[in-house]
Amino acid sequence: MYGQIVRDGLVNVTGIEDLGLTSPVLQRTSDAFFKEISPFLLHFGMFVPTIIGQCTPEQQAKWLPLAMDLKIIGTYAQTELGHGTFIRGLETTATYDASTEQFILKTPKLSSYKWWAGGLGKTANHCIVLAQLYTKGVCHGPHPFIVQIRDTETHMPLPGIKVGEIGPKLGFNTADNGFLGFEDFRIPRENLMMKNAQVTKDGTYVKVARHGKLTYGTMVFVRVMLVSDMAYCLAKAVTIAVRYSAVRRQSQPKPDQPEPQVLDYLTQQHKLFICISTAHAMKLTSTWLWNTFTGVLADMRDGNTDTLPELHALSSCLKAISTSDTSALIEQCRFACGGHGYMYSSNLPALYSFATATRTYEGDYTVLLLQTARFLVKSWEQMDEGKPLTPTLAYLEQSRNGSQVSWDDSPEGIVRGFDAVAAGRIGACVKSIRKHINNGMDYEDAWQMTTVQLVGAAEAHCRAVICRVYRDETARLTAGCSPGVKAVLDQLSTLYLLYWALERTGDLLRFSSLSERDIENLQARYEALLLKIRPNAVGLVDAFDFRDEVLMSTLGSYDGRVYERLMEEALKTPLNREPVSDSFHKYIKPMMQGKL
Ligand SMILES: CCCCCCCCCCCCC/C=C/C(=O)SCCNC(=O)CCNC(=O)[C@H](O)C(C)(C)COP(=O)(O)OP(=O)(O)OC[C@H]1O[C@@H](n2cnc3c(N)ncnc32)[C@H](O)[C@@H]1OP(=O)(O)O
Numbered sequence: 001m002y003g004q005i006v007r008d009g010l011v012n013v014t015g016i017e018d019l020g021l022t023s024p025v026l027q028r029t030s031d032a033f034f035k036e037i038s039p040f041l042l043h044f045g046m047f048v049p050t051i052i053g054q055c056t057p058e059q060q061a062k063w064l065p066l067a068m069d070l071k072i073i074g075t076y077a078q079t080e081l082g083h084g085t086f087i088r089g090l091e092t093t094a095t096y097d098a099s100t101e102q103f104i105l106k107t108p109k110l111s112s113y114k115w116w117a118g119g120l121g122k123t124a125n126h127c128i129v130l131a132q133l134y135t136k137g138v139c140h141g142p143h144p145f146i147v148q149i150r151d152t153e154t155h156m157p158l159p160g161i162k163v164g165e166i167g168p169k170l171g172f173n174t175a176d177n178g179f180l181g182f183e184d185f186r187i188p189r190e191n192l193m194m195k196n197a198q199v200t201k202d203g204t205y206v207k208v209a210r211h212g213k214l215t216y217g218t219m220v221f222v223r224v225m226l227v228s229d230m231a232y233c234l235a236k237a238v239t240i241a242v243r244y245s246a247v248r249r250q251s252q253p254k255p256d257q258p259e260p261q262v263l264d265y266l267t268q269q270h271k272l273f274i275c276i277s278t279a280h281a282m283k284l285t286s287t288w289l290w291n292t293f294t295g296v297l298a299d300m301r302d303g304n305t306d307t308l309p310e311l312h313a314l315s316s317c318l319k320a321i322s323t324s325d326t327s328a329l330i331e332q333c334r335f336a337c338g339g340h341g342y343m344y345s346s347n348l349p350a351l352y353s354f355a356t357a358t359r360t361y362e363g364d365y366t367v368l369l370l371q372t373a374r375f376l377v378k379s380w381e382q383m384d385e386g387k388p389l390t391p392t393l394a395y396l397e398q399s400r401n402g403s404q405v406s407w408d409d410s411p412e413g414i415v416r417g418f419d420a421v422a423a424g425r426i427g428a429c430v431k432s433i434r435k436h437i438n439n440g441m442d443y444e445d446a447w448q449m450t451t452v453q454l455v456g457a458a459e460a461h462c463r464a465v466i467c468r469v470y471r472d473e474t475a476r477l478t479a480g481c482s483p484g485v486k487a488v489l490d491q492l493s494t495l496y497l498l499y500w501a502l503e504r505t506g507d508l509l510r511f512s513s514l515s516e517r518d519i520e521n522l523q524a525r526y527e528a529l530l531l532k533i534r535p536n537a538v539g540l541v542d543a544f545d546f547r548d549e550v551l552m553s554t555l556g557s558y559d560g561r562v563y564e565r566l567m568e569e570a571l572k573t574p575l576n577r578e579p580v581s582d583s584f585h586k587y588i589k590p591m592m593q594g595k596l
């Protein structure tokens, strides 16, 4: 299995390299080779981006060509057995020895072992290691180091390195995630990635970057990329589920009628059409977020880090919500396919196992939403002091006078309703924190006592951002389209707004003048819209344009030959190679004869 995966991975990488294509295409084409994940994903997904983001030009000149030509294969080893979220609590140490101009890497105890890095188990011979930097007896916090861990000729672990694979997981079982320990392992001073901080030969620590969190830059990049990845993952799952629902016929609602396509059931449309809308919403939002990210990078190149806090807040909540929504909606696609959705050959289990992992890695859902909430509360306090708000928080102004927003069920009105919910929930958090402090709590405890509300406020902010971006970008991008295309894409973005308005009626009742009658109207409009979208449902998923080789699904192939493909795959199962398994003769027959 591992050998096959490595072979496929290299065919994918070298093949694309010959075509001179960029890494996003590489990422997309790898889907044609892997149901789960490539052992080389971390190499291109984090090892190369970290060299670009954390190395000086001289260091890039040394390491980048080796990495891009696959002369070295890398991964990103930050998480440890004992810590993943709390980076400042990482235990691996890198202590500078001025007499030899080297760093000595140590794994102090079991919980300090690096754990999880993709490709580390058997594939990588180098890795980025986040370790607590000590020099002249002072700890300067976690810093990135580039470390060779295996001999590039023999692939044997170098002396002082303990490395291996962490074992089977819910998914990602082709990524050879590994563990890594150091026993007084020495690396040259120059292997500290020195773009944001340096250590001179005599061991003097020199802080270069103005912003203390640029070491976390790779994670921001990956979080931005994951939003796009999720759109793609969900689009695959809903293509499978909608095509299958068009083939599958089941039950007899009317005695004298043939069994209908399950796609004709309103409940099936309720399960699946939000998945189509969400794939579009996340794709458009990810492009908007990427443009925001590149804008902040440009500012930072000019030495201006003022826009970084908003980018961190946006990338955190959008990564959290996109991965959470995608995991839930892929599972919903699986539910919509009945028993056959549970078959591995449907590819829905693999898509789910990949998506659900993203809710955790690159920043746990709760932790990242709390990072966003930290920015929201800070912004509210700055608004109270009369300071300007950042663009994505302009809606907070409307809450200043505390008046309730009047409900307007037009798409633009619903977007404003979500702004009001976000503003109201942030305001409620600020009020809760202040109440606890007035009752004698210190700020940290008052914050902790409000964290359940803070996670909800961050989700509400994120939902408001997605709704606004989805609506605006759909209008902008369809301006030149034919009336038919414009109408269908407008239906999808309206469906997204109606769906989430119905999901959040409690909040809308609390923070707007929404009434029970308004809710009845929303429900009726939503159901009518499902019926309008039905005729275009298969066309909409065909428009995602996935080849069968990429979908890898017995249920979702373009030709609709579902039952034939299910049987073809079943007959390939090793258990079907012989009519009678040898377990019958070894165990079952003796048992039947009372001989066990
Ligand atoms: C070929 C394909 C190419 C494309 C590839 C794309 C896909 C690639 C996929 C690869 C597969 C990935 C596999 C998985 C990898 C991993 O999981 S790597 C490990 C990931 N780990 C994490 O994400 C850990 C999460 N934890 C953290 O980020 C931090 O610990 C924390 C939660 C943010 C807390 O950090 P801490 O230092 O404690 O800071 P705080 O005290 O909370 O805040 C201090 C201030 O710093 C600001 N801040 C925090 N983080 C950032 C940041 N990243 N950027 C900017 N600013 C940040 C924070 O807002 C605070 O600011 P103030 O409020 O102003 O004080």
Ligand SMILES: Cc1cc2nc3c(=O)[nH]c(=O)nc-3n(C[C@H](O)[C@H](O)[C@H](O)COP(=O)(O)OP(=O)(O)OC[C@H]3O[C@@H](n4cnc5c(N)ncnc54)[C@H](O)[C@@H]3O)c2cc1C
Binding pocket: 042, 076, 077, 078, 079, 082, 083, 084, 085, 086, 115, 116, 117, 118, 172, 177, 357, 360, 361, 362, 363, 364, 365, 366, 367, 370
């Ligand atoms: C498939 C996969 C691949 C991975 N690949 C890599 C890799 O290549 N390189 C790498 O370095 N890492 C990798 N990771 C590790 C990943 O980054 C961590 O698992 C992730 O950051 C979560 O950290 P944790 O596991 O310590 O969870 P924890 O943070 O321990 O989470 C446990 C619980 O504690 C809660 N919690 C934690 N802190 C707080 C807080 N401050 N407030 C409230 N609740 C809190 C969490 O919400 C969660 O409910 C991978 C993980 C997975 C699943």
